[in-house]
Every structure is written in C-alpha cells, then in structure tokens.
Amino acid sequence: MTSPLVEAPLFRVGPVPVDGSVVTSFGITAALGVGSFLLTRRLSLVPSGKQAALEALVSTIDDQVREVVEGDPTPFTPLIGTLFIYLVAANCIEVVPLLHSPTARLETTMALALIVFLSVYFYGIRANGFGGYMKHFIEPTPLLAPIHVLSEITRTFALMMRLLGNIMSHGLVLAIVVSLAGLFVPIPIMAFGLFVGLVQAYIFATLAAVYVAAAVESEQHAQGKALR
Amino acid sequence: MTIQSWSILGAVIAVCFGAIGPAFAEGRAIASAMEAIARQPEAGGTISRTLFVGLAMIEAIAIYCLVIALVLLFANPFVH
Numbered sequence: 001m002t003s004p005l006v007e008a009p010l011f012r013v014g015p016v017p018v019d020g021s022v023v024t025s026f027g028i029t030a031a032l033g034v035g036s037f038l039l040t041r042r043l044s045l046v047p048s049g050k051q052a053a054l055e056a057l058v059s060t061i062d063d064q065v066r067e068v069v070e071g072d073p074t075p076f077t078p079l080i081g082t083l084f085i086y087l088v089a090a091n092c093i094e095v096v097p098l099l100h101s102p103t104a105r106l107e108t109t110m111a112l113a114l115i116v117f118l119s120v121y122f123y124g125i126r127a128n129g130f131g132g133y134m135k136h137f138i139e140p141t142p143l144l145a146p147i148h149v150l151s152e153i154t155r156t157f158a159l160m161m162r163l164l165g166n167i168m169s170h171g172l173v174l175a176i177v178v179s180l181a182g183l184f185v186p187i188p189i190m191a192f193g194l195f196v197g198l199v200q201a202y203i204f205a206t207l208a209a210v211y212v213a214a215a216v217e218s219e220q221h222a223q224g225k226a227l228r
Numbered sequence: 229m230t231i232q233s234w235s236i237l238g239a240v241i242a243v244c245f246g247a248i249g250p251a252f253a254e255g256r257a258i259a260s261a262m263e264a265i266a267r268q269p270e271a272g273g274t275i276s277r278t279l280f281v282g283l284a285m286i287e288a289i290a291i292y293c294l295v296i297a298l299v300l301l302f303a304n305p306f307v308h
Contacts, residue, residue, distance in 0.1 A: 003301075003302035003303070006302075067273070067274070067277065158285075158288040161288070161292070161295055162284060162287060162288055165291040165294045165295065166291075169294060199280075202280065203280055203281070203283075203284045206277065206281055207281060207284060210281060
C-alpha cells in the first residue's frame with residue numbers, strides 16, 4: 001500500500017515538482033475565477049436568473065458571517081466565502097472520474113490553514129493596531145503567554161489536520177470498500193462523502209470566521225465567547 | 229516482534245481507543261443540542277452552529293489519533 005502522505009510528481013517545472021493535486025487545485029481556482037468573472041460581468045439592478053442565484057449564494061454567506069462576527073460582514077465575506085466555495089469544489093471533485101481531492105493532501109490543507117493563520121493577524125492588527133492586538137497574548141496575565149502561543153499553533157494544526165483527516169480517510173475507506181465489495185456497494189458511501197465534504201467546508205469556513213472574529217473584537221467581548 | 233509489527237499494533241491501538249472518547253463526547257453533545265433545539269426551536273440556528281464548531285473541536289482529538297496512526301504506518305522515524 002502506498003503512503004497517502006506522498007504523491008509522485010506528474011512533471012517538473014524547472015526544479016519544482018508538480019503533482020496531480022496541484023494541477024487539480026489550480027484547475028479549480030481557474031474554473032471558479034473565470035466563472036465568477038463571467039457571472040459578475042454584466043450586473044444589473046433588476047437581476048436575471050443567474051445573477052439572482054449568485055446573489056442568493058453571496059447573501060447567504062453574508063448572513064452566516066454576520067451571525068459569527070456579530071457586526072458588519074463586508075470585510076470578512078471575501079475571505080470566508082472564497083474559502084467555503086473553494087473547499088466545496090475541492091472536497092466534492094472526488095466524484096469526477098480520474099480526479100482526486102486536493103484537500104486529501106497535506107500540502108493543500110497546510111496552505112489553507114496558513115492563510116487562516118495569517119488572516120487572523122491581518123484582521124486583528126488592522127482592527128486593534130499592532131500593540132493592541134499583541135496585547136491579547138499577555139492577558140489576563142503575562143504568565144499565560146506560552147498558553148496563548150501554544151493555542152495559536154495547535155488550532156492552526158487542528159484546522160489543517162481536521163480537513164486532511166476527514167477527506168483523506170474517506171478516500172481510504174472508499175478504497176477498502178471497493179476492494180471488498182463490488183460495483184454498487186460503494187455508491188452510498190460516495191454520496192456520504194459529498195455530505196462530509198460539504199460539512200467540512202462549512203466547519204472550516206465557520207472556524208476561520210470564529211478565529212478572525214475573535215481577533216477583531218474587543219477584549220470584554222472576547223471573554224464572553226467560549227470558542228477560542 | 230520487529231519494529232514494523234509494533235508500529236502496526238500501535239496504530240491499531242491508537243485509532244481504536246482514540247475513537248472511543250470522541251464518539252461518546254459527540255453523542256452527548258448532539259443529544260444535548262437536540263434537546264435544546266426541541267425546547268427552543270427559535271434558537272436552532274445558533275445552537276446548531278455552536279454544535280458544529282464544538283463537534284469539530286471534539287473531532288480534532290480523534291483526528292490526532294489518526295495522525296499518530298498514519299505517522300506510525302507511513303512516516304515512522306524508527307524505520308529506515
């Protein structure tokens with residue numbers, strides 16, 4: 001059995017090896033980017049069918065973000081919405097024959113978790129200033145600073161591993177079922193995989209929103225919130 | 229027994245016993261959330277969002293065990 005943590009490179013660009021998940025990931029990004037560009041090219045005040053569907057999607061994400069950040073969702077929706085839509089596409093692309101989820105690879109989820117990690121600092125410093133944001137490390141007492149640093153690292157690690165573990169282990173389970181039992185038995189499990197992909201995309205986006213919101217909001221607000 | 233056999237045994241034990249605790253915890257969390265939604269259906273949105281985030285936190289424990297199992301099987305530092 002080959003390791004699920006390494007993948008043979010498809011081809012090389014100079015010294016950089018490129019494997020299948022990178023190609024899939026770039027393909028999804030290009031498809032989503034071109035699709036969004038084409039859909040938002042001729043916006044009108046009286047929406048057509050396509051624009052109405054798009055507005056419904058965006059305003060749903062807006063509402064979800066508003067409930068988490070308890071304020072204006074406008075600065076956060078681009079990040080959270082992009083993460084959600086990309087993850088839905090990346091988790092569910094497994095059902096297309098010959099394609100594999102890029103999120104079943106350590107590198108992709110690590111990159112996404114790093115994006116969230118850095119955006120927490122970006123939004124926190126933009127909202128509270130550098131000193132104001134860094135002050136939360138020594139609150140309520142400087143003794144707790146190591147715990148804060150540890151929690152920053154472990155929650156990013158958990159974000160990475162949760163997505164990877166769910167998507168990759170689902171692929172492994174599917175492979176075992178296919179090798180045990182025939183043609184039609186894996187189909188319900190594949191359908192369940194679509195559900196798992198959607199739920200994981202939702203959880204990743206919600207957790208990113210919770211982390212960013214916790215970095216932005218003021219101290220007395222943050223203490224009332226258990227989810228750090 | 230060779231170190232490979234011990235690694236496979238360790239991976240099995242990690243996943244088996246590591247899944248028990250999170251399974252009970254998720255069951256309790258979902259049961260309480262359903263009770264809360266049944267009592268107060270209008271708070272369903274907030275409760276289910278908090279439930280999802282909490283489930284993700286609980287699930288992380290099981291995922292850590294999976295990571296240890298995978299490291300033992302595929303990236304074992306003691307096997308060259």
